[in-house]
Amino acid sequence: xxxxxxxxxxxxxxxxxxxxxxxxxxxxxxxxxxxxxxxxxxxxxxxxxxxxxxxxxxxxxxxxxxxxxxxxxxxxxxxxxxxxxxxxxxxxxxxxxxxxxxxxxxxxxxxxxxxxxxxxxxxxxxxxxxxxxxxxxxxxxxxxxxxxxxxxxxxxxxxxxxxxxxxxxxxxxxxxxxxxxxxxxxxxxxxxxxxxxxxxxxxxxxxxxxxxxxxxxxxxxxxxxxxxxxxxxxxxxxxxxxxxxxxxxxxxxxxxxxxxxxxxxxxxxxxxxxxxxxxxxxxxxxxxxxxxxxxxxxxxxxxxxxxxxxxxxxxxxxxxxxxxxxxxxxxxxxxxxxxxxxxxxxxxxxxxxxxxxxxxxxxxxxxxxxxxxxxxxxxxxxxxxxxxxxxxxxxxxxxxxxxxxxxxxxxxxxxxxxxxxxxxxxxxxxxxxxxxxxxxxxxxxxxxxxxxxxxxxxxxxxxxxxxxxxxxxxxxxxxx
Amino acid sequence: xxxxxxxxxxxxxxxxxxxxxxxxxxxxxxxxxxxxxxxxxxxxxxxxxxxxxxxxxxxxxxxxxxxx
Numbered sequence: 001x002x003x004x005x006x007x008x009x010x011x012x013x014x015x016x017x018x019x020x021x022x023x024x025x026x027x028x029x030x031x032x033x034x035x036x037x038x039x040x041x042x043x044x045x046x047x048x049x050x051x052x053x054x055x056x057x058x059x060x061x062x063x064x065x066x067x068x069x070x071x072x073x074x075x076x077x078x079x080x081x082x083x084x085x086x087x088x089x090x091x092x093x094x095x096x097x098x099x100x101x102x103x104x105x106x107x108x109x110x111x112x113x114x115x116x117x118x119x120x121x122x123x124x125x126x127x128x129x130x131x132x133x134x135x136x137x138x139x140x141x142x143x144x145x146x147x148x149x150x151x152x153x154x155x156x157x158x159x160x161x162x163x164x165x166x167x168x169x170x171x172x173x174x175x176x177x178x179x180x181x182x183x184x185x186x187x188x189x190x191x192x193x194x195x196x197x198x199x200x201x202x203x204x205x206x207x208x209x210x211x212x213x214x215x216x217x218x219x220x221x222x223x224x225x226x227x228x229x230x231x232x233x234x235x236x237x238x239x240x241x242x243x244x245x246x247x248x249x250x251x252x253x254x255x256x257x258x259x260x261x262x263x264x265x266x267x268x269x270x271x272x273x274x275x276x277x278x279x280x281x282x283x284x285x286x287x288x289x290x291x292x293x294x295x296x297x298x299x300x301x302x303x304x305x306x307x308x309x310x311x312x313x314x315x316x317x318x319x320x321x322x323x324x325x326x327x328x329x330x331x332x333x334x335x336x337x338x339x340x341x342x343x344x345x346x347x348x349x350x351x352x353x354x355x356x357x358x359x360x361x362x363x364x365x366x367x368x369x370x371x372x373x374x375x376x377x378x379x380x381x382x383x384x385x386x387x388x389x390x391x392x393x394x395x396x397x398x399x400x401x402x403x404x405x406x407x408x409x410x411x412x413x414x415x416x417x418x419x420x421x422x423x424x425x426x427x428x429x430x431x432x433x434x435x436x437x438x439x440x441x442x443x444x445x446x447x448x449x450x451x452x453x454x455x456x457x458x459x460x461x462x463x464x465x466x467x468x469x470x471x472x473x474x475x476x477x478x479x480x
Numbered sequence: 481x482x483x484x485x486x487x488x489x490x491x492x493x494x495x496x497x498x499x500x501x502x503x504x505x506x507x508x509x510x511x512x513x514x515x516x517x518x519x520x521x522x523x524x525x526x527x528x529x530x531x532x533x534x535x536x537x538x539x540x541x542x543x544x545x546x547x548x
Contacts, residue, residue, distance in 0.1 A: 352513060366532065
């Protein structure tokens, strides 16, 4: 199989091919760079391509394979796999933009982010930085500074956000693995709209050291891929306490709890509930069809409810609005016109929120976490739509759900915000056939620290053909 | 909050913070503040007691960690 053909497989297959000497790391990384070159003019997923660094690193991988340490290198789980990261992850020598114009002026970091280092230690090769909503405050990646990211399955539509480039690069077959961040849905929304798998681990699982913060109380980092087994490979490679200080104060520094071996356990014996109430009232028919298809495949017929879901979303909104704005207050004072017009006024308003509202939101959040823990005594896994609808057209201002006209951009996170508010692990799985041409995601949710369960379910759904993540045809049009 | 209460609060708190709101930014700020006020009403309606702790934690930093 040629390197270009291999690039349409998942990361696990690529690592196996490098391991078996069927392809070199350099050839695989070159194929990824060629694919980016051929497609990114239309997709706009990348804000920087690290050609020289990537080819140098891939050559080091090949040289190591041919050396005395070859047997040990051959065991690396992501051997020669090209990957890319949302441009809020530090990359040595490259300004960490976090989607902004303002950060272009800042000194580039000397080191890579902790998770970039961990993936490269596992054999992966960083090829670039990815488009996102400014300072991660958005769900559409209609970035006014560098242009919008286009959905590879329909270039006239959004990729979702704020990790839009991370979802689109995987869907376009540019790389098989990316990293993004999720504060209110920024992994799960683009995963849903781009038709790829996305993992938002438990809050505090993965260290955020070396990434540009948005809301310290709510920020999570996690991977995107075209298979659940790839998410598990990447997730296992990124777990574990930090060795070097200062540490991420939001990271629990837990010992690694690898999930790869658990994927084959299947779903038998798992108690699976479908979230009702709010989660069905705020979804269009295609989102409900996707959840029902997943529930049917898993034999899940029980509907369960979380109390006061609107207030969960409200708590997440207030904490996000206030913390995010406080972080940027000096720039909001000095140079508000340099902010992204789509989120600037929201940031300005957030700087003014009374402290009592925010503290109440933090107390409510704890109360909700306790209520969810009670529910998880009765069920192991919960299902809910990831987005209320399939990818809207670029520039969409409003959409209608259950007869209610809603502002499109903030409402894409209606179904993800109440879950990340209390830090639960979620795998977004892509489902097809609910819309004539576009995918939509389903959230597979578990109790804190049970990423193993959400990945087991995601893997089983992929094995059954209920979830799938094909490389986009639209991105391939015209060239290659 | 009524629209006039929101305007009064936004203008006063922006002045207190040294945040000059440009005329073309102010309508959007008022709109988003009103949205936050609606969300605040939702979280204030959750029945909490004085014993309900916030979801905040602080980890003291030991000299050993800093030296690592």
